[in-house]
Amino acid sequence: MVVLQWKNLLGFLIFITYFLVLLGSSTNICIILTDRRLHTPMYLLICNLAMVDIMFTSSTSTTMISVLLGEVKTISYYSCISSMYIYHLGDIEECLALSLMALDRTIAISTPLRYHSILTNPRLFLLITATWLIGLGVMGVVAAQADSLPYCQPIIRYMFCDYPAMVRAACVNPEPYWMLPTILGLWLVGAQLTFILLSYVNLIYTVLRLPNNESRVQVFNTCICHIIVVFCFYAPKLVSVLLTRIGVRLNLTERNALMIIATLLPSLINPVVYCLKTKEIRKRLVQILSRKRTAVMK
Numbered sequence: 001m002v003v004l005q006w007k008n009l010l011g012f013l014i015f016i017t018y019f020l021v022l023l024g025s026s027t028n029i030c031i032i033l034t035d036r037r038l039h040t041p042m043y044l045l046i047c048n049l050a051m052v053d054i055m056f057t058s059s060t061s062t063t064m065i066s067v068l069l070g071e072v073k074t075i076s077y078y079s080c081i082s083s084m085y086i087y088h089l090g091d092i093e094e095c096l097a098l099s100l101m102a103l104d105r106t107i108a109i110s111t112p113l114r115y116h117s118i119l120t121n122p123r124l125f126l127l128i129t130a131t132w133l134i135g136l137g138v139m140g141v142v143a144a145q146a147d148s149l150p151y152c153q154p155i156i157r158y159m160f161c162d163y164p165a166m167v168r169a170a171c172v173n174p175e176p177y178w179m180l181p182t183i184l185g186l187w188l189v190g191a192q193l194t195f196i197l198l199s200y201v202n203l204i205y206t207v208l209r210l211p212n213n214e215s216r217v218q219v220f221n222t223c224i225c226h227i228i229v230v231f232c233f234y235a236p237k238l239v240s241v242l243l244t245r246i247g248v249r250l251n252l253t254e255r256n257a258l259m260i261i262a263t264l265l266p267s268l269i270n271p272v273v274y275c276l277k278t279k280e281i282r283k284r285l286v287q288i289l290s291r292k293r294t295a296v297m298k
Contacts (some may be wrong), residue, residue: 011068017264018061024271025050031284038280041104041124046274046281048128049097049229053267056090059083060160060263080161081146087162087263089139094233094266095188096131100124101226102199109219110206138184145180162259189237196230225277232269236262 032038032047063083066072075083104124108115142163152171163181167174200223207219240258243250250258275281 059086063160092135233266
């Protein structure tokens with residue numbers, strides 16, 4: 001694998017980021033699962049997103065840390081294709097999780113009196129299960145296509161294994177094999193992002209119809225977390241698409257940097273945002289820390 005300059009510093013930063021992702025996401029999961037008052041659709045979706053973040057970052061961070069800090073420059077074929085599968089599965093699930101959260105906020109704000117009857121916990125579990133089954137099925141097709149390729153260049157030119165890297169390492173003309181990721185990209189970045197944006201157009205329309213400013217501020221505070229998370233997830237992808245459309249060719253270092261940001265930044269921001277901006281999670285976290293501090297003092 002190609003190792004970037006300043007590899008030790010970069011490896012250390014990735015290690016710290018990965019540790020913070022695990023710490024923040026695990027904290028959110030533990031707080032939500034251990035507090036029955038938080039067993040509501042909104043918090044269960046936050047818990048699902050935290051699990052996706054752990055899977056998404058683990059699929060790449062372990063490989064990057066071993067390359068940059070451990071100086072491990074080889075990876076077995078099955079480890080590579082497994083990492084590719086988990087990485088793209090995490091990407092798909094992150095996108096679908098954000099769409100479910102947009103749906104949740106739309107129902108909660110547009111029809112607040114019917115919210116708990118429309119989006120019950122059993123129905124939410126069915127929706128979450130459906131997103132995972134979709135992701136697993138789609139990635140089964142992607143992995144099967146990658147596995148069918150003949151490989152004659154055992155060099156991965158990126159920091160971790162993903163579908164484009166494996167196609168470029170194959171002994172084939174890569175052009176026909178870009179159709180599948182293009183379709184997936186249109187579905188994820190196009191259809192899902194469009195759905196999220198339309199849901200927020202509907203929310204803005206609903207908010208503007210509220211009778212007083214206090215209600216508007218309350219609704220905005222409810223949605224700001226999701227807006228920040230959506231922006232952090234889609235911004236690197238949109239930048240990559242925009243650069244491609246205007247004909248900007250990134251070198252290997254720049255492409256690796258963009259991929260690292262797109263992988264680690266959303267998973268780092270998500271638990272921080274929900275810990276700080278969600279009142280119930282923040283309150284529960286303060287209670288736990290205060291209890292531990294009191295126990296230590298005693």
